[in-house]
Amino acid sequence: MKINADRLWNTHKILASFTEPERPYTRRSFTPLYKEARAWLEKAFKEIGLVVKYDAAGNLTGLYEGETNQIVAVGSHTDTVPAGGRFDGVSGVLSFLEVARCMRENNYVPKKSILGIDFLAEEPSEFGLSCIGSRLATGNFNDDMLSLRHHKTNQSLLDVVDEFGGNTAALKQGKSTFDVEKMDAYFELHIEQGPILEKKELDVGLVTCICSVTRYDFTIFGRADHAGNTPMDMRADAVVSAAKMIDMISKIAHESLDSGIFFTATVGNMSVYPNASNVIAKRVNFTLDIRSEDNNLVAKNLAKIFDGVSEIEQETNTKIEYKKISQDEPALSDEKLLSILENNAKKLDLKYTRLLSGAGHDAAYMCTKMPMAMIFIPCKGGRSHLPEESTTKTQLENGANLLLESLITCTS
Amino acid sequence: MKINADRLWNTHKILASFTEPERPYTRRSFTPLYKEARAWLEKAFKEIGLVVKYDAAGNLTGLYEGETNQIVAVGSHTDTVPAGGRFDGVSGVLSFLEVARCMRENNYVPKKSILGIDFLAEEPSEFGLSCIGSRLATGNFNDDMLSLRHHKTNQSLLDVVDEFGGNTAALKQGKSTFDVEKMDAYFELHIEQGPILEKKELDVGLVTCICSVTRYDFTIFGRADHAGNTPMDMRADAVVSAAKMIDMISKIAHESLDSGIFFTATVGNMSVYPNASNVIAKRVNFTLDIRSEDNNLVAKNLAKIFDGVSEIEQETNTKIEYKKISQDEPALSDEKLLSILENNAKKLDLKYTRLLSGAGHDAAYMCTKMPMAMIFIPCKGGRSHLPEESTTKTQLENGANLLLESLITCTS
Numbered sequence: 001m002k003i004n005a006d007r008l009w010n011t012h013k014i015l016a017s018f019t020e021p022e023r024p025y026t027r028r029s030f031t032p033l034y035k036e037a038r039a040w041l042e043k044a045f046k047e048i049g050l051v052v053k054y055d056a057a058g059n060l061t062g063l064y065e066g067e068t069n070q071i072v073a074v075g076s077h078t079d080t081v082p083a084g085g086r087f088d089g090v091s092g093v094l095s096f097l098e099v100a101r102c103m104r105e106n107n108y109v110p111k112k113s114i115l116g117i118d119f120l121a122e123e124p125s126e127f128g129l130s131c132i133g134s135r136l137a138t139g140n141f142n143d144d145m146l147s148l149r150h151h152k153t154n155q156s157l158l159d160v161v162d163e164f165g166g167n168t169a170a171l172k173q174g175k176s177t178f179d180v181e182k183m184d185a186y187f188e189l190h191i192e193q194g195p196i197l198e199k200k201e202l203d204v205g206l207v208t209c210i211c212s213v214t215r216y217d218f219t220i221f222g223r224a225d226h227a228g229n230t231p232m233d234m235r236a237d238a239v240v241s242a243a244k245m246i247d248m249i250s251k252i253a254h255e256s257l258d259s260g261i262f263f264t265a266t267v268g269n270m271s272v273y274p275n276a277s278n279v280i281a282k283r284v285n286f287t288l289d290i291r292s293e294d295n296n297l298v299a300k301n302l303a304k305i306f307d308g309v310s311e312i313e314q315e316t317n318t319k320i321e322y323k324k325i326s327q328d329e330p331a332l333s334d335e336k337l338l339s340i341l342e343n344n345a346k347k348l349d350l351k352y353t354r355l356l357s358g359a360g361h362d363a364a365y366m367c368t369k370m371p372m373a374m375i376f377i378p379c380k381g382g383r384s385h386l387p388e389e390s391t392t393k394t395q396l397e398n399g400a401n402l403l404l405e406s407l408i409t410c411t412s
Numbered sequence: 413m414k415i416n417a418d419r420l421w422n423t424h425k426i427l428a429s430f431t432e433p434e435r436p437y438t439r440r441s442f443t444p445l446y447k448e449a450r451a452w453l454e455k456a457f458k459e460i461g462l463v464v465k466y467d468a469a470g471n472l473t474g475l476y477e478g479e480t481n482q483i484v485a486v487g488s489h490t491d492t493v494p495a496g497g498r499f500d501g502v503s504g505v506l507s508f509l510e511v512a513r514c515m516r517e518n519n520y521v522p523k524k525s526i527l528g529i530d531f532l533a534e535e536p537s538e539f540g541l542s543c544i545g546s547r548l549a550t551g552n553f554n555d556d557m558l559s560l561r562h563h564k565t566n567q568s569l570l571d572v573v574d575e576f577g578g579n580t581a582a583l584k585q586g587k588s589t590f591d592v593e594k595m596d597a598y599f600e601l602h603i604e605q606g607p608i609l610e611k612k613e614l615d616v617g618l619v620t621c622i623c624s625v626t627r628y629d630f631t632i633f634g635r636a637d638h639a640g641n642t643p644m645d646m647r648a649d650a651v652v653s654a655a656k657m658i659d660m661i662s663k664i665a666h667e668s669l670d671s672g673i674f675f676t677a678t679v680g681n682m683s684v685y686p687n688a689s690n691v692i693a694k695r696v697n698f699t700l701d702i703r704s705e706d707n708n709l710v711a712k713n714l715a716k717i718f719d720g721v722s723e724i725e726q727e728t729n730t731k732i733e734y735k736k737i738s739q740d741e742p743a744l745s746d747e748k749l750l751s752i753l754e755n756n757a758k759k760l761d762l763k764y765t766r767l768l769s770g771a772g773h774d775a776a777y778m779c780t781k782m783p784m785a786m787i788f789i790p791c792k793g794g795r796s797h798l799p800e801e802s803t804t805k806t807q808l809e810n811g812a813n814l815l816l817e818s819l820i821t822c823t824s
Contacts (some may be wrong), residue, residue: 194641
């Protein structure tokens with residue numbers, strides 16, 4: 001059994017067409033566009049006889065029924081960052097669709113059922129939180145997260161999840177929305193979003209660990225004064241304070257390069273209020289995004305950052321507040337599943353390596369409830385989260401065939 | 413003759429009602445709201461028999477006709493910054509309206525006519541330029557300015573000025589849209605936007621010099637990569653580069669405090685693209701706003717800033733581009749007009765001082781074509797460009813009476 005590479009490529013084109021026309025490729029979670037794309041996917045699942053269901057967390061699932069109640073799960077997501085790409089998340093979901101189509105064409109009846117999952121809102125959404133569907137589905141949430149509000153509309157997270165197929169009243173802290181006792185394994189295929197596979201000319205990467213993601217919201221309070229009539233020594237400038245914070249954070253992260261432990265700290269979004277060139281900024285908000293394979297190093301570096309706050313507050317006459325949005329643990333892949341992937345890669349004559357994921361994935365949350373392993377496929381220049389994000393038809397084909405082969409190993 | 417303080421206060425309330433309801437007090441230039449407010453003003457001008465006209469630069473003018481063709485001008489503006497106040501600009505325009513009402517009630521027939529001007533778009537608009545009406549009216553513009561485009565709609569400046577009453581086809585480089593040969597004087601009443609009058613418990617300030625305003629647009633180009641999978645030493649992060657630039661600019665401006673020469677440098681607006689917490693920023697734009705009484709110091713400090721660019725480019729692997737938006741000269745008030753104001757302040761028993769304006773005003777452009785003087789009235793805490801901006805009824809009354817008295821001196 002082999003997947004149909006042209007068909008897989010074609011479904012990528014279809015899903016890419018669900019984009020904000022002015023800003024390809026943008027299909028933000030919790031938008032009408034996102035709903036349309038998922039309706040298309042739901043229809044495609046139904047056409048090959050999958051049992052379609054939304055779970056309580058708003059994840060769209062399609063079940064390829066096997067002979068028993070045991071389940072092997074496969075998933076990823078179909079939302080994008082603003083001005084994102086056509087493969088991140090999408091390739092995982094569409095590889096499952098292609099694998100299921102291929103199995104159905106070949107009248108394959110697995111012993112275990114195969115559950116394909118399109119997780120709700122994997123990318124950081126307007127709620128400032130990522131992996132909403134997989135967090136909620138696996139009980140990895142707390143009251144703070146549930147009380148988050150949409151940055152623009154101020155709607156509550158719970159209301160919006162329900163609007164997108166969920167049933168949040170049924171969510172129970174710590175309980176999964178899936179029947180996890182019956183689930184043996186979770187696989188996720190994803191583009192690498194890094195340069196290693198391309199550089200080493202490899203076909204696939206077998207992920208050994210997904211770095212933890214830690215996010216903090218920073219709010220800096222200054223005083224809005226006239227840019228012309230307020231002498232430099234009488235200001236409380238939130239932009240200058242933010243600049244000093246970001247410079248300090250970047251320096252602390254660079255210092256960790258020597259440790260040999262993977263650590264990144266990024267400020268990728270920032271908003272300035274009132275944001276007029278002749279008004280000293282009253283307030284700046286930004287999110288700090290930290291990734292590492294070692295949460296002890298994260299704690300150490302966060303302590304350094306927080307230590308620097310009071311000096312910057314004093315120097316700039318501003319007030320700096322910060323609040324943890326989320327922090328998870330590094331997620332380790334299952335050695336048995338890794339071996340299955342490795343053996344099948346050899347069987348399919350694919351060049352591979354084991355590697356680490358600096359990016360977070362829904363797999364990291366599924367990993368808290370069942371054995372997990374991920375397949376990475378190369379992407380051009382290691383780049384993602386931008387319109388130029390790309391992978392080739394052959395690279396996709398290789399990854400999807402490895403997924404197909406490994407699902408057969410696990411379910412037959 | 414004395415102005416009616418209650419009526420003056422009441423017209424402030426009326427004009428304040430033309431605001432974005434969600435974001436008081438916001439009446440941005442080139443919006444339908446701004447057009448509505450000016451229509452109200454036009455009606456008020458007409459009700460007291462002023463001859464109403466829009467000049468080629470889109471400035472709304474009301475002429476109180478005198479016995480001769482000679483003209484004394486008075487003006488300010490009615491647009492606001494985002495989330496601005498109820499007095500900045502507004503008090504100057506409404507003081508003229510009140511003075512004209514008072515003169516009409518007293519059947520005052522001046523020798524010279526009095527021209528009240530509501531200048532178009534004084535605050536930095538969505539074109540990144542301030543004082544559009546007074547620049548265009550006095551020929552203080554160049555082709556770069558005329559080719560500016562609206563940040564959001566991409567409309568050309570010329571089209572928009574025409575839409576707001578102008579006739580830009582008739583603008584001629586260097587020529588004024590006013591009959592400047594017949595104009596003897598320009599007065600402008602404005603809130604101080606600084607703390608001095610309040611601190612010294614004075615009634616009015618007589619402005620000796622308006623600082624020059626210099627604006628540069630900065631664009632920083634980085635590379636949008638995944639925040640998780642891009643090690644710290646492989647990044648081109650536009651946010652980090654911008655942070656280092658802003659920190660450097662602030663330090664250079666602080667160093668000038670020792671010189672005793674007034675100098676400020678402000679970054680009050682900033683936009684990050686794509687502005688997602690898990691994407692390293694590809695681009696940052698910000699505007700640098702510089703005020704000083706000495707353009708030699710401005711040149712010296714700009715050179716220091718530009719010198720620092722290449723080091724930051726190298727350190728952050730980014731490209732930093734900058735472009736001058738505008739630069740003007742410090743504007744000196746006319747000594748004869750200052751004496752008239754001073755004598756009348758004494759006559760009205762007002763406590764006053766001479767002072768400098770760090771804020772730019774339409775007066776700085778009018779000053780290039782005729783003698784100019786400004787009256788400052790105190791504002792609470794010296795603060796402006798924010799909803800809490802305030803001045804008292806008595807402070808307004810004092811300023812408007814000084815304006816009335818001085819217009820009588822100049823026109824009778």
